[in-house]
Amino acid sequence: MATVKEFRNNVRPNWCPGCGDFSxxxxxxxxxxxxDLEPENVAVISGIGCSGRISGYxxxxxxxxxxxxxxxxxxxxxxxxxxxxVIASGGDGDxxxxxxxxxxxxxxxxxxxxxIVMDNNIYGLTKGQHSPTSAFGFKAKNTPQGxxxxxxxxxxxxxxxxxSFLAQGxxxxxxxxxxxxxxxxxxxxxxxxxxFSPCVTYNKINTYDWYRENIVNLEQDENYDSSNKALAMQKxxxxxxxxxxxxxxxxxxxxxxxxxxxxxxxxxxxxxxxDDEYFAKVMNQFA
Amino acid sequence: MLDQxxxxxxxxxxxxxxxTGDTFSVALNRRGYFIYSYRHFSSRxxxxxxxxxxxxxxxxxxxxxxxLDILIAFDQETIDFNAxxxxxxxxxxxxxxxxxxxxxGNYRLFSVPFTKIAEECGSAIMKNMVALGASACVLGxxxxxxxDIISDKFLRKGQQVVDQNMKAIQLGIDYMTENGGVLxxxxxxxxxxxxxxxxxxxxxxxxxxxxxxxxxxxxxxITPASDVMEYLIKHFPKVGGVVLQTEDEIxxxxxxxxxxxxxxxxxxxxxxxxxxxxMEAIGLAGMxxxxxxxxxxxxxxxxxxxxxxxxxxxxxxxxxxxHGEIPKIVLAxxxxxxxxxxxxxxxxxxxxxxCPVILITDLALSLANQTVEPLDYNKISIDRGKIATPExxxxxxxxxxxxxxxxxxxxxSPRVFPGMKxxxxxVTGVEHNETGRPDENAQNRIKMMDKRLAKLNNMELPNSVTxxxxxxxxxxxxxxxxxxxxxxxxxxxxxxxGLNVAHAHVKVISPFPAKTLNQYVGKAKKVVVVENNxxxxxxxxxKHFGVEHSAMTSYxxxxxxxxxxxxxxxxxxxxx
Numbered sequence: 001m002a003t004v005k006e007f008r009n010n011v012r013p014n015w016c017p018g019c020g021d022f023s024x025x026x027x028x029x030x031x032x033x034x035x036d037l038e039p040e041n042v043a044v045i046s047g048i049g050c051s052g053r054i055s056g057y058x059x060x061x062x063x064x065x066x067x068x069x070x071x072x073x074x075x076x077x078x079x080x081x082x083x084x085x086v087i088a089s090g091g092d093g094d095x096x097x098x099x100x101x102x103x104x105x106x107x108x109x110x111x112x113x114x115x116i117v118m119d120n121n122i123y124g125l126t127k128g129q130h131s132p133t134s135a136f137g138f139k140a141k142n143t144p145q146g147x148x149x150x151x152x153x154x155x156x157x158x159x160x161x162x163x164s165f166l167a168q169g170x171x172x173x174x175x176x177x178x179x180x181x182x183x184x185x186x187x188x189x190x191x192x193x194x195x196f197s198p199c200v201t202y203n204k205i206n207t208y209d210w211y212r213e214n215i216v217n218l219e220q221d222e223n224y225d226s227s228n229k230a231l232a233m234q235k236x237x238x239x240x241x242x243x244x245x246x247x248x249x250x251x252x253x254x255x256x257x258x259x260x261x262x263x264x265x266x267x268x269x270x271x272x273x274x275d276d277e278y279f280a281k282v283m284n285q286f287a
Numbered sequence: 288m289l290d291q292x293x294x295x296x297x298x299x300x301x302x303x304x305x306x307t308g309d310t311f312s313v314a315l316n317r318r319g320y321f322i323y324s325y326r327h328f329s330s331r332x333x334x335x336x337x338x339x340x341x342x343x344x345x346x347x348x349x350x351x352x353x354x355l356d357i358l359i360a361f362d363q364e365t366i367d368f369n370a371x372x373x374x375x376x377x378x379x380x381x382x383x384x385x386x387x388x389x390x391x392g393n394y395r396l397f398s399v400p401f402t403k404i405a406e407e408c409g410s411a412i413m414k415n416m417v418a419l420g421a422s423a424c425v426l427g428x429x430x431x432x433x434x435d436i437i438s439d440k441f442l443r444k445g446q447q448v449v450d451q452n453m454k455a456i457q458l459g460i461d462y463m464t465e466n467g468g469v470l471x472x473x474x475x476x477x478x479x480x481x482x483x484x485x486x487x488x489x490x491x492x493x494x495x496x497x498x499x500x501x502x503x504x505x506x507x508x509i510t511p512a513s514d515v516m517e518y519l520i521k522h523f524p525k526v527g528g529v530v531l532q533t534e535d536e537i538x539x540x541x542x543x544x545x546x547x548x549x550x551x552x553x554x555x556x557x558x559x560x561x562x563x564x565x566m567e568a569i570g571l572a573g574m575x576x577x578x579x580x581x582x583x584x585x586x587x588x589x590x591x592x593x594x595x596x597x598x599x600x601x602x603x604x605x606x607x608x609x610h611g612e613i614p615k616i617v618l619a620x621x622x623x624x625x626x627x628x629x630x631x632x633x634x635x636x637x638x639x640x641x642c643p644v645i646l647i648t649d650l651a652l653s654l655a656n657q658t659v660e661p662l663d664y665n666k667i668s669i670d671r672g673k674i675a676t677p678e679x680x681x682x683x684x685x686x687x688x689x690x691x692x693x694x695x696x697x698x699x700s701p702r703v704f705p706g707m708k709x710x711x712x713x714v715t716g717v718e719h720n721e722t723g724r725p726d727e728n729a730q731n732r733i734k735m736m737d738k739r740l741a742k743l744n745n746m747e748l749p750n751s752v753t754x755x756x757x758x759x760x761x762x763x764x765x766x767x768x769x770x771x772x773x774x775x776x777x778x779x780x781x782x783x784x785g786l787n788v789a790h791a792h793v794k795v796i797s798p799f800p801a802k803t804l805n806q807y808v809g810k811a812k813k814v815v816v817v818e819n820n821x822x823x824x825x826x827x828x829x830k831h832f833g834v835e836h837s838a839m840t841s842y843x844x845x846x847x848x849x850x851x852x853x854x855x856x857x858x859x860x861x862x863x
Contacts, residue, residue, distance in 0.1 A: 040710065055713065063548055063575070066571050073542065076545025076547075076553070077546065079503055081550065084706060105534040265527070267503060274497070282494065287484055
């Protein structure tokens with residue numbers, strides 16, 4: 001029986017003290033431990049940026065790829081071996097800047113995997129440029145007069161694209177985040193957990209305190225129904241995207257259910273050599 | 288009696304020109320003739336001139352013929368555009384509907400009411416069948432040769448449709464018989480009747496991937512690579528594999544890497560512009576030592592260039608095209624048959640050397656259909672390379688990471704796949720240590736770079752160059768890709784004239800077979816490197832890798848069309 005300990009390794013993260021990403025890492029480890037998964041059956045795929053290092057801090061198979069491409073890599077892993085628990089993870093710049101196209105298509109495709117974004121509204125590793133989720137007017141190194149672009153709201157985008165599982169978490173609420181990750185892993189389909197994960201070094205606006213004052217926890221609303229898409233959309237707009245908890249969930253077929261011929265047995269376990277007769281048949285289609 | 292004949296059908300795109308050519312080709316291929324067919328088309332769906340040039344021969348021919356014997360025209364544009372290719376005494380068979388005119392010269396025109404006869408059979412669509420009938424008559428063939436193909440094609444639409452099409456063919460034969468008859472000068476020597484295959488390079492690549500155990504193909508459509516994906520979309524579901532049309536080429540390449548990391552054999556296929564987009568990820572594959580196969584079917588560049596035309600100008604890109612330095616294997620088959628075997632090799636090399644393998648073709652090789660001898664599945668082995676054994680995995684202590692990038696003598700470390708107990712490790716594009724942990728230590732960096740590059744250092748893959756012709760030639764012709772058949776044909780003519788010429792064809796671009804080429808080049812008085820590009824990339828690569836010769840020149844064609852045998856013959860003759 002695996003426990004949270006088995007998902008820990010002795011690598012010291014290179015994150016700044018106080019970085020929100022520590023809690024995201026801890027929550028993933030707790031969720032995996034709580035779910036009694038074996039480390040070798042988990043693959044964590046990450047992009048580039050501070051957040052991208054997370055695949056190295058969890059004791060599981062991990063791949064730290066190229067900027068913005070965690071999702072296609074993760075989808076490739078899951079297609080090849082449907083038995084793995086696949087977690088893709090990265091930051092707001094990684095996922096909603098360079099990788100936004102992949103995000104939209106991962107939503108459409110609904111391949112069963114969990115995507116955890118550490119959203120700090122800034123580019124940290126390149127030392128403080130504005131990100132796609134930075135608010136209009138946000139002053140950063142490269143926007144001394146304030147950004148003149150509107151902020152992208154991940155939850156709105158995800159709902160509009162037709163996501164089958166959408167949640168948001170906050171780095172200072174590890175219990176909620178852990179629970180959301182567990183639910184996302186259990187969900188059959190593509191799930192996004194967008195985590196408000198403050199950058200304590202470069203973002204002096206969206207701080208822990210700022211989030212505490214501005215986010216609405218939907219779990220505290222008894223009347224909230226996460227299966228109601230119109231309500232989800234309404235809440236997301238009402239809160240300007242600043243809500244946490246399970247926002248929306250629906251069951252719909254995953255990509256693999258719909259691919260003709262896709263087998264119950266993982267592709268990686270299948271016999272590669274064709275039957276001689278089968279080869280002859282295929283070859284003779286050219287005769 | 289002719290031992291070869293060149294036939295072309297042309298009209299507007301969307302008129303079924305392709306399928307007409309294909310029906311004609313398959314019919315004759317099944318009779319035991321060797322076929323080589325080449326399509327001229329434009330980057331649009333409907334309208335615009337298109338043609339299919341088909342060479343029928345009693346021996347294998349992998350080049351367009353210099354001239355044309357018979358031209359089938361569905362519009363005047365076809366005649367205007369193609370008549371210059373007709374040989375003295377050539378024949379035009381055209382739809383009388385447009386009152387065809389042939390230019391001055393020794394050509395014969397047969398104006399046949401293709402459309403009118405087709406309408407009598409039920410629909411103007413069948414004018415192509417009437418044209419096939421007229422062609423069959425001229426060649427002295429009966430409608431029987433089309434019977435099984437027409438049945439294969441149309442039976443699902445009902446027997447009536449089959450009968451109507453066969454009737455159109457027969458009426459075409461009948462009309463021609465009364466208005467010209469069998470033309471004795473176009474009679475072909477009977478073929479050997481042997482059963483062979485008929486396929487394009489792209490189809491051969493698809494079949495090769497299937498045979499080699501590839502089961503995941505993420506790809507983005509692009510001419511002329513899309514047929515590889517389309518072929519596998521038909522076949523992967525039958526073997527539990529999956530083809531996924533991605534949002535772009537970057538996703539295709541990274542998804543293929545993800546599948547490879549998980550343990551599947553994966554590939555993607557693209558052409559120049561897509562290859563450019565994949566470059567960053569190809570670097571990742573090199574750095575994390577992920578085996579992955581990339582098919583690059585070259586077309587005219589740069590940028591959108593000539594998307595439906597032939598070129599061989601991605602050599603620098605495939606060789607030098609990612610940032611940093613990674614080991615890379617680049618295979619360059621020259622025939623459809625070689626495409627099949629080379630694709631299977633590509634997967635074995637990828638697994639053995641744990642690096643990206645790029646297989647390049649060019650449009651002429653990718654799209655031209657050709658007769659292929661039956662393929663031998665026994666020649667295909669599936670070798671997954673070094674994979675950690677249960678014993679090796681058992682040695683990994685609790686809490687320890689598997690040394691995925693262990694330093695070894697040959698630079699190749701055993702692989703493990705997610706799901707394997709004891710194999711946990713980290714993979715990153717950041718420079719890393721033996722367990723995959725980021726590591727910027729200078730000594731480690733040097734050792735890791737050396738380890739990766741050692742995999743292909745100072746080596747040549749088997750059969751990197753083929754050689755034909757005299758041992759100490761006056762001129763050695765060097766080529767790659769689809770020019771194989773063209774150069775071979777020129778070589779035959781030199782041999783027939785008793786001239787001392789040889790042909791070396793490069794089948795592997797990386798690791799570059801400099802040693803072998805130097806041996807061949809060293810024995811030649813002059814060397815001419817024949818390529819479909821404007822800057823002589825292969826020649827430059829030869830020099831770059833130390834293939835030295837004092838009289839080495841380029842012969843280039845970059846107008847989008849393949850060389851003709853006569854062009855190479857004339858050019859090389861001028862050098863002797």
